[in-house]
Amino acid sequence: MQNTGSSEHNHGLGPNVIKDTSTGGSGVWAGALAAEDEGLLSQEALKAHGYGSVAGGASEEPAADDGEYTMPSGQLYSVIAGLFMASYLAALDTTVVTTLLSVIASDLNALGNISWIATAYLLSCSAFQPLFGKLSDIFGRKACLLTCVFFFTVGCLICATNSLLWLIFGRFITGIGGSGLTTLGTITMSDLVPLRDRGLYQGIANVFFSLGAASGGIIGGFVADWIGWKYVFLLQVPLSIAVGFVVWRNLNLPAGSPGLGVQGSDFKDKLKRIDFVGSSFLVFALVNIMLAASLGGREIAYSSPIFIGLCFVAALSLTGFVYTEMYGDVEPILPIELMADRTILSSSLANWFYTMGIFTNLYYIPLYFNSVIGVSASHNGLRLVPNFLAISFGSVGAGLYMKHTGRYYKLTVVVGIIAIAGVFRIFQITKQISKLEQFIILIPSGFSYSAMLTVTLLSLIAAVPIKYQACTTSIQYTFRATGSTLGLSIASAIFQNILSSSLTTKVHEVISDYDKAEKIISKALENTNYINEAPKIVRSALIDSYASGCKGAFTFSFVIVVLGVISSLFMKEHVLHSSLQRD
Template identity: 65%
Template sequence: MSKSSQNHLPHLYPNIIKDVSAGEPGLIAGEIAAEDQGLISNSMLRSHSYGTIHKDPVAEETTEVVSDEHGGYALPKKQLYTVISSLFMASFLAALDATVVTTLLTLIASDLNAISNISWIATAYLLSCSAFQPLFGKLSDIFGRKILLILCSGFFAVGCMICVTDSLFWLVIGRFVTGWGGSGLTALGTITMSDLIPLRDRGFYQGLANVFFGLGSASGGIIGGLIADSLGWKYVFILQVPLAIIVGLAFYFNLNLPEGSPGLGAHGEDIKQKLKRVDFLGSFFLVSALMCILTAASMGGREIAYSSKTFISLVSLSAALLAAFVYTEFNISAEPIIPMELLGNRTVVSSSLANWFYTMGVFTYLFYVPVYFTSVMEFTATQNGLRLIPNFFGVSLGSVGAGMYMRRTGRYYNLTVGVGILSIYGVIRLLLISPKISLFEQFTLMLPSGIGYSCILTVTLLSLIASVPAKYQACTTSIQYTFRSTGSTLGVAIASAIFQNVLKSTLTTKVNALISDPQEASKIIARALENTNYTSEAPKVVRAAIRDSYALGCKGAFIFSTVTICLGYISSLFMREHKLHTRLERE
């Protein structure tokens, strides 16, 4: 297929990835102290089993008494709720901005005479958001959470203002700057909540944060369309500016962490001393590697052919940069941006891999279930949207429910096992999908796996934070969310390649068997590949063949989704049960 034809196939080449996972609250690089005895001593991590429960933790937890003045929290209730609400709003804004242009791409590109470069309007934000997230935790450990949250609110506002332009170049720059700020807001949001809230209650608040993030992602396209229709597309960005400023002011006046909090940053150092602690070399290699691999994944098979020298060069360069990053962290950096030694912690590795595989699988079916509904069952966009609504409520229920369960019991391993089975059951239902499924099944198709995935997001984050001393919670969180952000991008890219190959191969075989004229068959195949709605317009003799080809292509993607979720489940079984403390001091 020609490149020009591919430009009209956003449903077949889903590489402009609406990566809500890359922006999930919590992609953070953390504080690494250069201590005389080494980066992380065996005694500090207790042979990588810090806080592992070897006896009944419930009895211990129920007898623990919280005696500090704020009931185990870092701030008085009024300030706490103001800061938490601001963090939720920041999460909502960052998620909304990732999807707000989805319904406006054609409108904006046409207005700017930039249809050929339409993808950069969406990918500029996502690439920036994913690539820079690993840096904010380390920077906040040095400079403090408050100042960086305020700066990120400012970046977000300035980026939105830059987007109010008639130039594609400046629009892309604005989206990139906004993504920089959005990545910081979401990244620092999770670690700041860990500075404020004890682990026992942490899951509940993380569940609420995931709900706000999901709400922002789900409503972005709708809000963008409504504003653009009534006021014009530039107001989509203008109206976000005051909200970002309000969030920044809320942090300025209320985020006053108590003395001794790791969120205050380094003490007794001037700006020059703090800058000397920043791992600039490691940061450069990490950001560059992520930019290359995410660019290759998001544009491969679309703007860039998989077999092209450009694609191969991007992948090779990303591998080389990643190797340079690992070498730098092990041998050069005094305070690495991500400590490689932490990958020896079983819970850190297993929870990160669980997130990686689960996210691959979930993002795959989130994209290809609507494709199946459209191409095989001939649903409209509205009908598709209605069938996605229950999944949002299921995700909300899973996130908050997992947090409440952990708050009540202080445990999470059994929950991990249970929701993993639920997730596998959910994707098996996808494998068995047929055009004859009932209306009830259509609306609940993604519900089991959606609930399971939202629980896994909350559980693995808490298990990871609990598995290491509080001093290292930021850097371990960064490891997990780096796996998640790359997992979503790579997962959809791999699923896209599977879908395209199965669809094209099946269409070619089936249509050529029914149409004797090679030229006519070629035209039908090209039209079927270009438009999912062509099924209803195609000659009657080939309509069933086109539907069957799409069904097989989608099922190829669903098989990939099932395999990755099963691998995620297996990975999660290697997590250890760790104590969820009721005090910030973890006593």
Template identity: 60%
Template sequence: MTKSDNNGIHNHPHLHPNIIHDPSSETSGIIASELAAEDGNLIPNDSFKSHTYGSIESQDNDHHQETNYEIDEPNGGYALPPAQLYTVVSSLFMASFLSALDATVVTTLLTLIASDLHAIKNISWIATAYLLSSSAFQPIFGKLSDIFGRKFILIGCTFLFGIGCLICVTDSLLWLVIGRFITGWGGSGLTSVGTMTMSDLIPLRDRGLYQGLANICFGLGSASGGFIGGIIADTLGWKYVFILQIPLAIVVGLCIQLYLNLPEGSPGLGAHGQDIWQKLKRVDFLGSFCLISSLMLILTAASLGGRDIEYSSNTFILLSISSLILLSGFFYVEAYISEEPIIPIELLGNRTVLASSLTNWFYTMGIFATMFFVPIYYTSVLDMTASENGLRLVPNLFSISLGSVGAGLYMKKTGKYYKLTVLAGIIAILGVYKITLITPTIPTWQQFLLLIPSGLGYSCILTITLLALISATPFKYQACTTSIQYTFRSTGSTLGVSAASAIFQNVLATELTKRIYLIIKDPKDAQKIINQALDSTNYIHQAPKSVQQAIRSSYESGCKGAFYFALGTVTLGVLSSLFMREHKLHSTLNRK
């Protein structure tokens, strides 16, 4: 994320971002799929219709009997011996790093690749394809891994990731986009199922600490993607950016195959006593189709709206309406048709599940808006270079790492999280409020510290909301609740940046029209300047000196509009977090 901001986004038109980074999709790292609480009374089992998540013993071909999990844990509350555990967890960290790196690795290469393939007009699809598949497929992996087992799904995702990278080694734009789509599909599974697997291995009370370490790995991958991609492209050629990821994916797959041996009773083992065809019959294909299609359409509309397609165009309207119809169809299928829903929507009736999901959704909207538009402010208003801009974003990476690890250590020591939730919310609101007060005379030292408070609060909330969400539901829903979390995060990041961009564009256009027409009396000349200023921040240096300050002031107003949007959404996130309940964080896998 940081490096991508440093390596090219602000050298292109800022009004319509070519890449919307979702480091879940793409920035804060693998987020937990933590162990669930033992209190099944929070959501009575009989309120769900035959949702058989987790390890299941089949009595016959048509009837599934749920198992009460009692995990063999001879390793001090952990699922594996220390050496084996560290090997598996390290491989999952590497998978997280690769997924994050691949999401941003093309940020510095878009122009190079598009020129080499003679596809400048379709440059955005090189990056957008990864974003769309990564966000759209994440929600389905929880249920699939409950049926087929974590190891099977992880190895399959590793295979998809490697095959996708291999397909990217091509001279065809179409195949490159297909390869990026497949890579995103596999990468999303590596992150989401990786978090579920770590929850199968690590007790909930210790899970936050491991989560903080995972966040660092994901953050490093996301931040270094553009830098690593640029170096490899300059020395070996851009195709080696994808080639060199293949052996790393193979190593991850081998480690998982050899060392991920979950103990008897673990929900990560999948369904027992069923062949592949019986397992396939349990997959909610109709619900999955509706959900994936809906997310694909809404994310496409959000990503391309205002840039490649006008908000008022028939295409945008059709995409939006179709996504809503499919989303409604998904809810209907899950509630009335599917025997084993991909996401049991009844879970959202639980106060803590709904509150933590909304908290994550609103926070992600606001924080991503600030992470995208603060660099735009630095570039357009303060006239910073790419390197100067990037340096000012580096401290935010450390604040995210500190927040994640700090929250994990706090919960490991105390077994509590609600007070930390309130504190993180106060820090986040004050941090974003400080961003709304930014002026062109902001001292240099404050420029480096500006994003730290909001990043610190957000990174704490990412870990807290997952722990709260998972601990509030029965053990059998640990994978399913992770899917819910990823859905809210992925859509929140994309919709947040898109909504902030729309506000930015409207305010900028209004301010430019008002200011430029006061200076330039010829309507044609004035409109020409306005159009060029709307097209790129670089035009500020080329515009007549008489209007340069007016253009900068207009950009400042546009950014402020995005910042106020961020403040509003983060505030809604904080208010949502207050409705979460405090649930017990257990010290063993059997929640004792």
């Protein structure tokens, strides 16, 4: 889960703050709406005046105390604990099937289409994530969160089926709910916690998200072996219901909070405010992008009419979305003009590039250890434990730093230097790497990535008035979700092309029989474990080929992370307010 919030130090164009001690921070919201209705908060002004920029003269603020929060501490921590659990569940569901695919395939006799079980969840997560920010601005955070809990719960129930089609459908429905739980949990936390403290809470939330993603495969395998794979989904149902109960019982925002949604309108009027055309274009564009990224080079060739068609439809849909958002008559689901803001654009691109590079390393470092060095699967898992600790330290450490100093730009620079050093060392990896370094090689990149996620989200939400906090969070999540899939897709294409070329050259050099050589190459391309079964005469050639393929992926990771660091340097320093009354 990531963070969101806002800052409204609107120099010269500040919203009319209607002081109301009974509502915490409602005056800011009312003032922002009034300013926009009167033409004071135009998009041109938003782009030009450097909202809340420290460089523009914003002052430091002391750290907040507990009195600055929106509800009593017991109620607040109950809601936040529920949001942390929602983040954990959503992350766990992204990886929980990784160890189950072969088991499910055997049970349902559907090996050829089994990859869709994982793809369906990721597809709906990425496609629907951008919508929840604006929808929650209209219908309120509580109603949208409960709706997402409903989708997640129903999806998990559907997954306990004997039909592959129903299982895929259930995963798709679960993904809609999971993406909303992640995004809305982040947005809701910004309605509850002052921006100065927001990074600390977000750091802890990132730990829960990482823990969910890291434990999914382990839990899935354990439960499947214990009582059957269907219970992997069914056991999530009571946890999801518990999250829904906590939200329903305790998420009671004060009057005037942006998290309450549009007030004074009935359901029909709220429906009229939804940008259905723009939403449809966006979802259709993202579905086609994710399908092309997920299937390209594996199930379908890059030169095939299907792949080209997916890319064409995605481009056409994206063009339609941009046109609708800029010239449509209804409220845009994602205000395109916000991307003209330097901090929003640079933080989003930093998220996009970093995620591409780091996810590439998370996938190909274990592959390198397994295929080149001969590390077993269980020992590979142990080598990822220090990375999880680094992620936890980076998230919470960045939050504590921002809480203590109220600043983040210097931290961004330091984190960028660590990231570049970390991915450069990965780029330099050789077969002679020591066992100690195998355990610590991912620590610099893991630490810097988790810190970057916290910093960039804080910078983004501090850069816009409060009315844009939800949709800017959705923007950030969209870049992050598409970055992971696109990064792995590009890295996979690089790896496969180099591996295939290297195998063709090296195997034919040592095996004179053409047909026998081609069979060895085909098996090596399909299964990394074939190295242990292949004729001894070609094992060295196979290992060298895998090393070359991984090297290509690491080169891509290094270049793309450098682009992420460069992007992050264009962010401006903004005020991290210590009160929800950011006047």
